[in-house]
Amino acid sequence: MVDVKPTKLAAGGNGESEAERVALIERMRPEVEAFCGDCHKTPIPANIVRERWPGEVLQGYGFYEFSGRTDLHVPSVEDVTKFYVYQATEVLTMPKSIVGNPPSKLNFQQTPVSKASGQVAAARPPCISCIEWVDLDSDGQKSLFYSDLGTGGVYAFEPQVESSVPRALGVFYQPSHIEAADLNADGRVDLIVADLGEFYPADSDLGRVVWMKRQNSGDQYDLIVLQDGLGRVADVRPADFDSDGDVDILVAEFGWRKTGRILMLENVGMKENGDPKFEMREIDKRHGAVEIPLVDLNGDGHLDFVALISQEFEVVEAFINNGKGEFEIQTIWSAPDPVYGSARIELADMDRDGDLDVVYANGDSFDSGSKPYHSIQWLENKGTYPFVHHHITYMPGVLAIKLADFDNDGDLDIVAGSVMPNRLDKSLEAVGIESLILLTQTSAGTFERSKLEESQCHHGAIEVGDFDADGTTEIAIGNFFHFQPQAVGRPDLVIWKIKGDK
Numbered sequence: 001m002v003d004v005k006p007t008k009l010a011a012g013g014n015g016e017s018e019a020e021r022v023a024l025i026e027r028m029r030p031e032v033e034a035f036c037g038d039c040h041k042t043p044i045p046a047n048i049v050r051e052r053w054p055g056e057v058l059q060g061y062g063f064y065e066f067s068g069r070t071d072l073h074v075p076s077v078e079d080v081t082k083f084y085v086y087q088a089t090e091v092l093t094m095p096k097s098i099v100g101n102p103p104s105k106l107n108f109q110q111t112p113v114s115k116a117s118g119q120v121a122a123a124r125p126p127c128i129s130c131i132e133w134v135d136l137d138s139d140g141q142k143s144l145f146y147s148d149l150g151t152g153g154v155y156a157f158e159p160q161v162e163s164s165v166p167r168a169l170g171v172f173y174q175p176s177h178i179e180a181a182d183l184n185a186d187g188r189v190d191l192i193v194a195d196l197g198e199f200y201p202a203d204s205d206l207g208r209v210v211w212m213k214r215q216n217s218g219d220q221y222d223l224i225v226l227q228d229g230l231g232r233v234a235d236v237r238p239a240d241f242d243s244d245g246d247v248d249i250l251v252a253e254f255g256w257r258k259t260g261r262i263l264m265l266e267n268v269g270m271k272e273n274g275d276p277k278f279e280m281r282e283i284d285k286r287h288g289a290v291e292i293p294l295v296d297l298n299g300d301g302h303l304d305f306v307a308l309i310s311q312e313f314e315v316v317e318a319f320i321n322n323g324k325g326e327f328e329i330q331t332i333w334s335a336p337d338p339v340y341g342s343a344r345i346e347l348a349d350m351d352r353d354g355d356l357d358v359v360y361a362n363g364d365s366f367d368s369g370s371k372p373y374h375s376i377q378w379l380e381n382k383g384t385y386p387f388v389h390h391h392i393t394y395m396p397g398v399l400a401i402k403l404a405d406f407d408n409d410g411d412l413d414i415v416a417g418s419v420m421p422n423r424l425d426k427s428l429e430a431v432g433i434e435s436l437i438l439l440t441q442t443s444a445g446t447f448e449r450s451k452l453e454e455s456q457c458h459h460g461a462i463e464v465g466d467f468d469a470d471g472t473t474e475i476a477i478g479n480f481f482h483f484q485p486q487a488v489g490r491p492d493l494v495i496w497k498i499k500g501d502k
Helices: 020-035 050-067 077-087 426-429
Strands: 106-115 128-134 143-148 153-157 167-171 175-181 188-194 208-212 222-229 233-239 248-252 262-270 275-284 288-292 306-309 315-321 328-332 341-346 357-362 375-380 390-392 400-403 414-419 434-444 444-453 461-463 474-479 493-501
Touching: 020 077, 050 077, 128 474, 143 175, 153 175, 167 208, 167 222, 175 426, 188 248, 208 233, 208 248, 222 248, 222 262, 222 275, 233 288, 248 275, 248 288, 288 341, 306 328, 306 341, 315 341, 341 400, 357 400, 375 400, 390 434, 390 444, 400 474, 414 444, 414 461
Parallel strands: 128 175, 128 461, 175 233, 400 461
Antiparallel strands: 106 493, 128 143, 143 153, 153 167, 175 188, 188 208, 188 233, 208 222, 233 248, 248 262, 262 275, 288 306, 306 315, 315 328, 341 357, 357 375, 375 390, 400 414, 414 434, 434 444, 461 474, 474 493
8 A cells, every 4th residue: 555645835845945846856857757657648747736736646646556556666745745846836827818819700690599498407507518410311401419418308409490499309317429320220310329427527337328219200219228337428429330231339438537448339230129239348448538539530441530538648549440340549649748638629621631630629627627728729630640739729618619611711610619617717707718719710720719709618519500501600509507506597509690790
């Protein structure tokens, strides 16, 4: 057992001179890098405020003890705490660029979307985790499908239908993601739901993959649990990964400490009732997978996927499929710090050079608040791994990003929204932190920032599309109030429609 006792230090140490503090830092540096950096990047002292470092160090020692490993030299917890405290700052200074940017040149009209007042769910604050613009009937008529962690519901909404209100399709524990697929090849497109099971970090076994099996008429679904007993399931992606003609399901089990993996539910045939039968196998044993979008990265006709893995790993990985559902891993980009806050990725050809790049956001503020290095970044594909990293803009708490050509100039722009789970920091609130922004691409990889909204940091999901079939791109913004009672009555979604230049 590692003998760990809490250590409290004043900002300047416990009477040590500056020379003594510098000497300790240099003496401890190789020990810290060997111990703290053995299975992830060594934490950067300046990225956490001084008062939090004693607790962070204790947590790190706890992780090592929990792992069961005994192969590393364990340095003095008091000296490691001093190493970090001496180099940390009292406060994190936010970059000036997060405020004061010009309003967007595009003129938007906002339309709120709320559940019907008679619905029980309308009495709870919305906490929208996912929005998908999907054509379930293959008739050209799409709907917005979205999941609400606040109510546990999955809903459908037709923005092109006047006076339409969201319709409840099913209730889950904590539905975090929705994907469409005809799972049983009956000609009806179904929905597959990633059920987180439990919102707050925990090693519970409430995570599930649920099939919303569509019936013959309208919005009637049978809810069939395909896999339960999992850790917190953040994402699901149905596709044929092993080239056998049926639909498998890739699963991002975020978990927490003991739980968490990337899994495959492999479709191995049909049951007597005609429903598919699945066998589960592990693809990657790391916890913290946030999302796993699918793409054929190398153009060989087999579906690969890109995984955003957070927790202490903070990495974007390419999983290259050999056509049999077996994957080779290539690192697209690795963050410099294990508390970087990886939150979202989008795949697209940002510079129009014929290959797929990654737009990456690190703005997870749920563990320890917003950070000055929270930002939006472009990982440029130049044909080799890792991709080339480009910083685009800072945005504390950025949790949702989406790409579209909003100004109709032929290239992709970025809309981004932020979430801060607790009350806005007074200093950020006072200066009008930008909570919803537009990044207009002016040339390949160069973006002009403008603000759409400020001091409303509750946007956990974004979808884009021509919702009213008028030839322009609209934005659906999901409100994410993190179970805040005072937000009861706020809309689930707000549709932002471009009305032209201002």
